Amino acid sequence: MNRHLTPNLILGAILVALVVGVAGLSLIWTPHDHALMNIRERFGAPSDVHWLGTDQLGRDIVSQLMVAARNSMTVALIAVLMGGSIGVALGLLASALGGWFEDLIMRVADIGFAFPALLFAIMLSAVFGPSLWVAVLAIAFINIPVFARVTRGAANVIWTRDYVAAARAAGQGRFAISRDHILPNVAAPVIVQATIEFAIAILAEAALSYLGLGAQPPSPSWGRMLSEAQTLMFMAPQLAIYPGLCIMAAVLGFSLLGDALRDLTDPRLTRSRQA
Amino acid sequence: MRTTAAPALLAALALAFAAPAAAQMRISLGLQQEPTSLDPTSDATAAINVMLAQNVYESLTTVDSSGAVQPQLAESWEISDDGRTYTFNLVQGATFHDGSPFTADAVVFSFERARGEDSTNPRKATFQAIEEISKVDEHTVELTLGNPDAFFLFDIAQGPASILHPDTVESNASRPVGTGPFMFDAWTRGDRLRLVKNPDHRNAENVALEIVEYRFISDPAAASAALMAGELDAFPGFPAPELIAQFEADPRFTVINASTEGEVILALNNARAPFDTLEARRALSHAIDREEIIEGAMYGLATPIGSFYPPHGPAYVDLTGMYPHDPDMARQMFEEAGVLGDTLLLRVPPFPYATRSAEIVQAQLGAAGMDVRVENVEWGFWLEEVYTNKNFDMTIIAHTSPNDLSNFARGPDYFYGYDDAAFNDLWASIRTEVDDEARFALIREAQEYLADAAVHGFLFQLPALGVFREGVEGFWESQPILYTPLSEVTVR
Numbered sequence: 001m002n003r004h005l006t007p008n009l010i011l012g013a014i015l016v017a018l019v020v021g022v023a024g025l026s027l028i029w030t031p032h033d034h035a036l037m038n039i040r041e042r043f044g045a046p047s048d049v050h051w052l053g054t055d056q057l058g059r060d061i062v063s064q065l066m067v068a069a070r071n072s073m074t075v076a077l078i079a080v081l082m083g084g085s086i087g088v089a090l091g092l093l094a095s096a097l098g099g100w101f102e103d104l105i106m107r108v109a110d111i112g113f114a115f116p117a118l119l120f121a122i123m124l125s126a127v128f129g130p131s132l133w134v135a136v137l138a139i140a141f142i143n144i145p146v147f148a149r150v151t152r153g154a155a156n157v158i159w160t161r162d163y164v165a166a167a168r169a170a171g172q173g174r175f176a177i178s179r180d181h182i183l184p185n186v187a188a189p190v191i192v193q194a195t196i197e198f199a200i201a202i203l204a205e206a207a208l209s210y211l212g213l214g215a216q217p218p219s220p221s222w223g224r225m226l227s228e229a230q231t232l233m234f235m236a237p238q239l240a241i242y243p244g245l246c247i248m249a250a251v252l253g254f255s256l257l258g259d260a261l262r263d264l265t266d267p268r269l270t271r272s273r274q275a
Numbered sequence: 276m277r278t279t280a281a282p283a284l285l286a287a288l289a290l291a292f293a294a295p296a297a298a299q300m301r302i303s304l305g306l307q308q309e310p311t312s313l314d315p316t317s318d319a320t321a322a323i324n325v326m327l328a329q330n331v332y333e334s335l336t337t338v339d340s341s342g343a344v345q346p347q348l349a350e351s352w353e354i355s356d357d358g359r360t361y362t363f364n365l366v367q368g369a370t371f372h373d374g375s376p377f378t379a380d381a382v383v384f385s386f387e388r389a390r391g392e393d394s395t396n397p398r399k400a401t402f403q404a405i406e407e408i409s410k411v412d413e414h415t416v417e418l419t420l421g422n423p424d425a426f427f428l429f430d431i432a433q434g435p436a437s438i439l440h441p442d443t444v445e446s447n448a449s450r451p452v453g454t455g456p457f458m459f460d461a462w463t464r465g466d467r468l469r470l471v472k473n474p475d476h477r478n479a480e481n482v483a484l485e486i487v488e489y490r491f492i493s494d495p496a497a498a499s500a501a502l503m504a505g506e507l508d509a510f511p512g513f514p515a516p517e518l519i520a521q522f523e524a525d526p527r528f529t530v531i532n533a534s535t536e537g538e539v540i541l542a543l544n545n546a547r548a549p550f551d552t553l554e555a556r557r558a559l560s561h562a563i564d565r566e567e568i569i570e571g572a573m574y575g576l577a578t579p580i581g582s583f584y585p586p587h588g589p590a591y592v593d594l595t596g597m598y599p600h601d602p603d604m605a606r607q608m609f610e611e612a613g614v615l616g617d618t619l620l621l622r623v624p625p626f627p628y629a630t631r632s633a634e635i636v637q638a639q640l641g642a643a644g645m646d647v648r649v650e651n652v653e654w655g656f657w658l659e660e661v662y663t664n665k666n667f668d669m670t671i672i673a674h675t676s677p678n679d680l681s682n683f684a685r686g687p688d689y690f691y692g693y694d695d696a697a698f699n700d701l702w703a704s705i706r707t708e709v710d711d712e713a714r715f716a717l718i719r720e721a722q723e724y725l726a727d728a729a730v731h732g733f734l735f736q737l738p739a740l741g742v743f744r745e746g747v748e749g750f751w752e753s754q755p756i757l758y759t760p761l762s763e764v765t766v767r
Contacts, residue, residue, distance in 0.1 A: 031675050035638060037567075037635065039571040040570070056571075057634070057638075129650055130650070130651070215651075216648075218636065230494075230495075231495045231517055231518055232517060234521055235520075
C-alpha cells in the first residue's frame with residue numbers, strides 16, 4: 001500500500017466527494033421540488049416517496065439537504081476564492097516589498113484576525129439586508145488575513161533561496177520573481193490552507209444561516225434547517241439530526257483532507273517518513 | 276474546630292436567605308417581546324401594556340375579564356343626556372409612586388398631553404374627540420366630546436390612556452411612575468424588568484405578589500427550557516404553538532388557550548403599487564389559504580378570520596368564505612391587474628406567528644405567480660421602516676387592541692395607506708351609535724365593507740397561549756383588552 005494513502009486522506013476524500021457530488025447533482029436533479037409545501041403531510045416518516053420523510057411544512061427533506069449542500073458549497077467556494085486571492089496577493093506583495101509596507105500589511109492582517117466575523121456579517125446585513133451574499137462577503141473577509149499570513153510566511157523563506165538570488169542577479173524585478181518563483185513555491189501551503197478554510201467556511205455559513213443572516217427562505221440551508229428544528233426537538237428530532245450530520249460530514253471531510261494534504265506536503269514530515 | 280465551622284456557617288447562611296424568601300411572594304414571567312420604551316402613552320408596542328397597564332399604570336376606568344367597564348381612578352361618573360359630557364368623580368387618597376398625590380390636575384394634564392399637537396399617543400384619535408376638559412375641583416373632572424362615543428369609557432381604560440404625573444412624565448419611557456399596585460424597580464435591557472409591590476396602594480392588602488420579574492426570552496426553545504427548568508413560573512404569551520402539546524401532557528403545567536383581540540393580518544400597503552388596486556388585493560385574497568397557514572404556522576391553534584373583527588365578539592360575521600382559495604384564479608387576476616410576476620417585498624417583524632406565516636404566504640403567492648421577497652427584520656427596524664416610513668408591500672402583524680376597526684379610518688398617514696371616505700363615515704356612525712344592537716349591525720356592515728375591499732389579507736385570530744406552572748393562579752382566561760393584571764395572582 002502506498003504510504004501516502006493514510007486513512008485520513010481516504011476518509012476525507014470520500015466525504016468531500018460525497019458532499020460535492022450531492023451538491024453538484026442538485027443542480028440537475030432533486031427527488032422533489034425542495035420548496036414545495038404540503039402542510040397536511042408534514043412530519044412524514046421516511047418512505048419510498050420521501051426518503052428521509054418531510055419537515056414541519058411537509059417539504060421533502062432529502063431535496064432540501066441537497067440544495068442546502070449546494071448553497072453551502074457555493075458560499076464556501078466563492079468566499080475562499082475571494083478571500084484567498086486577495087490574501088495571497090497581499091502576502092506576496094508584503095513579502096516582495098518588505099520594510100514598512102510588510103509591517104503595515106501584517107498589522108492590518110492582525111486587526112482583521114481580531115475582528116469578529118459575526119459582527120461584520122451583522123453590519124453587512126444591516127446595510128444590505130440579510131442574504132446569501134452577505135454570508136459570502138463576511139466569510140471572504142475573515143479569510144483574507146489567514147491567507148496573507150500563510151503566504152507571506154512561506155514566501156519569506158523562498159526569498160532566501162539561492163535560485164531567487166540568482167534571478168535577482170539576472171536582473172529580474174521583484175514582481176516578476178514573485179510571479180515566476182515565489183507563487184509556484186507557496187502554492188502547496190496555500191492549497192492546504194484553502195482546504196482547511198473551506199471546512200471553516202462551511203461551518204461559518206451554517207452559523208450565519210442559523211442566525212438568519214445567510215440564505216433566505218425559501219432557499220434552504222443547513223444552518224437555518226437547524227434553527228427551525230430547534231423547537232421541534234422533542235417532536236421531530238430527525239429535523240435537527242439530518243442537517244447536523246450533513247454539516248459534520250462536510251466539515252470533517254474537508255478538515256481531514258486538509259490535514260492529510262498538509263502531511264503530504266510538509267517537507268519535515270516527508271523527510272521523517274523517508275528516514 | 277475548623278471542621279464544624281463550615282456547616283454551622285452554611286446553616287446560618289441558609290437561614291439568612293430562607294427567612295425573607297419564605298415571606299416574599301415572587302413570580303417570574305416570560306415575555307417574548309421587549310419594548311424599546313416603557314411609556315404606553317407614546318409607543319404602541321404591545322409588551323408595554325402587557326407588563327405595565329394595570330400593574331404600574333392605572334386609568335380612569337378599567338375593564339374586567341369579561342370585557343365590562345369598571346371604575347378605577349374614577350370612582351363613579353355621570354353622563355349627560357346627550358351622551359357628550361362626562362363627569363368623573365375621582366378616588367381620594369391615591370398617590371403616585373413618587374409620593375405625589377393623584378388629583379384632577381393629573382387627569383387633565385394626561386388627556387391634554389394625549390390630544391396635543393405633538394402627541395404620539397397610539398390612540399390619539401380618542402383624545403382628539405374631546406372638545407373640552409376641565410377640572411371642577413380637586414377630585415372632579417368634566418369633559419365634553421364632539422360626538423357621543425360608544426367606546427369612550429372602554430378606550431380610556433386602555434394603556435395609552437394611563438394617567439401620568441406632570442413631574443415624572445418625561446422619564447416614563449425608562450422609569451415609569453404610575454398609581455398602580457406595583458412599582459417599577461429596575462430594567463436590565465435585553466434581560467429583565469422588575470416590579471415590586473406598592474405598599475401604599477389603595478388595594479395593597481389584597482395584592483399577594485411582592486416581586487414580579489419579567490424575563491425577555493424571544494427564542495421559543497429557550498422559553499420552553501426556562502419553563503421546564505423552573506426558572507419561570509409562567510409564560511402568558513407563549514410563542515411556540517408546536518410546544519403546547521408537550522406542556523399539556525405535563526402535569527406540572529396548565530395551559531390556557533385564551534381568545535384575544537389580536538387579528539393577524541397580511542397587511543398590504545394600499546398606497547403603493549401593486550396593492551393600490553382592488554383587483555390585485557382581491558387576487559391576493561384568493562391566493563392565500565388560511566387553513567394551511569393556521570396549520571403550518573400555528574399548529575391548528577387559531578381561528579381563521581375573513582375580516583377585521585374577533586370571532587368571539589358579539590357582532591362577528593363569518594366572511595372567511597368570501598375569497599375561496601384558488602391559485603389559478605388568483606394568477607389570472609394578477610395578470611388582469613398587470614402585476615403578474617412582480618416582486619413583492621414582505622417585511623416581517625420578529626414574532627414567530629409572523630415569520631412562520633411569511634414562509635407559507637411566500638409559497639402560496641409563488642403558486643399564484645408572484646415573486647415574494649421575505650425580509651425578516653428587527654422590531655425597531657419594523658417600527659421605523661414599515662410602521663412609520665411605510666416602506667413595504669406586505670407585512671404580517673397582529674393588531675391586539677380592542678375595537679380597532681378604527682385603524683381603517685386613520686387615513687393615509689397610517690401604515691395601511693388606506694383612505695376611504697365611505698369607511699370613515701361608517702366608522703364615525705359606529706362610534707356615535709350608543710344603541711348596542713344598532714351598533715352591532717353597523718360593525719357587521721364594516722366587516723363586510725373591508726372584506727369586500729380586500730384591504731388586507733385577513734389571516735387568523737391570534738391565540739394567547741399561556742403556560743403556567745402548577746400553583747400559579749389568578750391569571751385571566753380571556754383577553755378582552757391588552758392587560759395582564761397581576762393584583763389577583765397568587766403563587767404556591
